[in-house]
Structure formats: structure tokens, C-alpha cells
Amino acid sequence: MKAEKISELTTNRLSIYLRCLLELRSEGQSTVSSAALAKRFHLNSAQIRKDLAYFGEFGIRGVGYYVDTLIDNLRTILGLDHDHNVCIIGSGRLGTALADYNGFRKSNFSVKALFDADAKKIGKKVGGAEIFDIKNFQSVVKRNNIDIAVIAVPADSAERVLELVAKAGIKAVMNFAPVPLKASDHLKVRTVDLTTCLESLSFFLAGTESINGSGLKPKRNTRRKR
């Protein structure tokens, strides 16, 4: 049986839809049409309908969607109808910040453990979770029913850590190390690459400078033919 052939883009949008619907519900709305949802949150109505229709017929023609039931359905689809236990590998600046970060603690995700190789850190607590020795990775993962791993180690350790994660049977990984880890079919990796993100912004800035400045393209030796 194929895992799923629903693109990451779609699942990301489902998450956004859920968030939007929660906002609407908090405002007391009980139904919403795809058009209204789209206008309110700068989305595309056809895309909303298509994304949702992939999982069932949740809407009512002439009416729209019931906010409450659509929220329930999205939560089920996204696997948010049960809790997820998260571990963070690497308790440097980023790792501890993430452990402490509210976004991870809210909703259905709770950080159950951190890991490090540095003996001085082991045993300390960060945001309610203990730092364990990476040597005990597998047993701590099993004991705490951890199903999501966050990789927050330096680039050169990331590959090795991923193997460890895979061996422990974890199937979902959020990777903050600036390396393109290759996922297998049974292990999904989402890489959040802050450096790439910044450099991409820098590229954009380099382009705007030429607009505000001389009108020349930024200096690039870019004669098409030499």
C-alpha cells in the first residue's frame, strides 16, 4: 500500500486551513464558504475545495462548510486527534530554544526528551524535559513513545544522527541542520534551513539595490556570450 501521494504543499495548506478555521470559530462563525475563507486569509477558493475534496465531501452545496465539523475532520486527517511525543537531538542554543519554545508545547506535540553527547549537559532540564545521553537514545525513545525527532546538531553530525533516528524506528524528522538529508520511503524529513532562507533574502536584496541605485544589474560577470 502506497504511503500517500499527497504533496507536502497540500498537507501544509491543510494545517493552515485548520488554523484559519480555529480563528473563525473563536469569532463565533459556524459555517464558511471556500470563497469567504479564501478572501479572509488570502487563499485560493478552488484550491481549498480541491484539497478538502481529496479526503471526502465535507461541504454542502449552497451553504459551505460547517466550521466545527471541518475542524474535527482536519484534525483527524492531520493526525492531531492523538498526541505526539517529540525529542530534540542536540541541546545547543537552537535545541534548548526549541525545547523552551511554546509552539512546540502547545497543541498535540510535547517535548519529552533532549539528547546530547556532552557529559556536562546530561541530566539538566530544559523547559520541563531532561537532557539524556545520546548513547541511551533508543531506550529513552521507546520508554517515552517518541515518534518525532528534531535534529538540532551541527551539519557534520546530522547524517550520523539520522541513522540513529532511523534505527530507533522514528519515522518523522524535523531537521535544522543545514544539510540535505535524504529521506527514505518510511522516514519523512522536513528540513528547515535558516541559512538558505537568509541567503535567499540576501539575493532578493541584491536585486532591489539595482532598482534603487544606478539601474544596473548587481555586478555579476554575466555577459551571456563571451
Next chain:
Amino acid sequence: MKAEKISELTTNRLSIYLRCLLELRSEGQSTVSSAALAKRFHLNSAQIRKDLAYFGEFGIRGVGYYVDTLIDNLRTILGLDHDHNVCIIGSGRLGTALADYNGFRKSNFSVKALFDADAKKIGKKVGGAEIFDIKNFQSVVKRNNIDIAVIAVPADSAERVLELVAKAGIKAVMNFAPVPLKASDHLKVRTVDLTTCLESLSFFLAGTESINGSGLKPKRNTRRKR
């Protein structure tokens, strides 16, 4: 003059290529072919060539690319041939973690200031940068030549902060608030949405459970026709 019609996907890849080339250089390689680069880092050779060719003819047929000169060219293209000054708005857990985070301090990006509305925080130092009152945003930005803003405030303040950022003339924004901020032509926003990322992983996990478990799809009321 059009800003650029180069996709975000392309610029992200340019950043990756640069990183890969730096690694090759540190290993003493002086030339590399697109095929070798692709194989080594799990990329696609045609895509590498196409991405690079967009900016000039950097390669030599029969040889490949000179690592050194390609690095220089990529740095120029990405606007990394000069420094960028970054500010972080919101000095909560995430904001301070980012200020402290090495990834932001390395290379050409340096965090020059943080901002907050909480009087108790103002004046404190985080990772070498001071926390300023958000009221003085514009003047601090000007004084420090800040050209990139990181938004690390709660969702409900993000929109308001973005206006402030735009008004101060900043054109590049990295957004960690879970809201789809809409960028204008002159202001580029990159949103890093950790919640969406996690929920997308959760979706994937919900799908794999059916494989390991009963063979049934995860419980969704997904009869196509009712």
C-alpha cells in the same frame, strides 16, 4: 525594471550549491562537473547547469566549473559579497534563541538589535546585541543600517509589526509567526512555520500507521460518495 523572475526554489538551490562548493574547496578540489556535484550531494545535474546558466556562463565544456571562481560568483549573485545587518523583533524564547544562534552570527549576517514592547526586557543584552524599545524601531534601524528583519512575535502582533518594518524601509523579512503575511513587490517575506511543519509530519505519521497496523486507512470519514 522587473525585480527578478527567478523563483525562490532556484535561489534556495544557489545557496545549497554554494555550501557544497565550500565543502569541496575545503577538501582541496579545484574543479567539479555538474554531474560530480550532483552525485556527491544528491542533486540533479541538469538543474545545477540550468540554475547557473541563468546568471552567466561559468562552466567550461569538457572540464566543469572552477570551484573557486564559482564560489565567488555565487557569493556575488547571492549578495554575500557585503554584510547584512539583522534585527529581531520579539525577544521571547524564540527571538533570543535566534539572536544567540550561531547560524545567524556566522557568514555575512550579524544581529545588530532586538526589539520588544516589554519595559522589563529593554536594555538587556542577548548574544552581544541589545534589546531596544519597539517605539524606537525606526531610529535604531537607521542608525545600524539594518536591512533584514526577523519577526519572532506572537501571531496576533505579526501583521502590525510587518507594517512597522515596511515603514522603516526594510525590504527583507524572515517571519516565524504562524500567519501568512502578504508581501508586497518591494518587501520579501519568508515565513518559517514550525507548527505547519510539525502538523505536516503528523499527517505523514497518520498515514504510515495504517501500513503497520490493520491495513485500514486511518479513521477518516472519507467515503468518496455518500
Next chain:
DNA sequence: TGATGTGAAGCGGTTCACAGCC
């Protein structure tokens, strides 16, 4: 009437495959 669900068209990005050049 009003909004969904969906085939079809459109579009952008990726990959192929090869002519052209070193």
C-alpha cells in the same frame, strides 16, 4: 440561488537529450 466538487486548461518547474564547444 449559491456554493461544492471536478474535469480541463494553464502554468511553472524539472528532466531529458543533444548540439556545441573546450
Next chain:
DNA sequence: GGCTGTGAACCGCTTCACATCA
């Protein structure tokens, strides 16, 4: 011979437009 640069084919996602149904 080897590898780049690039038109063309391909593929997948997005958007359109409308038949369908409450």
C-alpha cells in the same frame, strides 16, 4: 572524449469554469 548550455518534453500543481446538487 567530456561536459556545458539549452530547446523540448514532461510532470505536477494551480486555476478556471461549469455541471451538479442542497
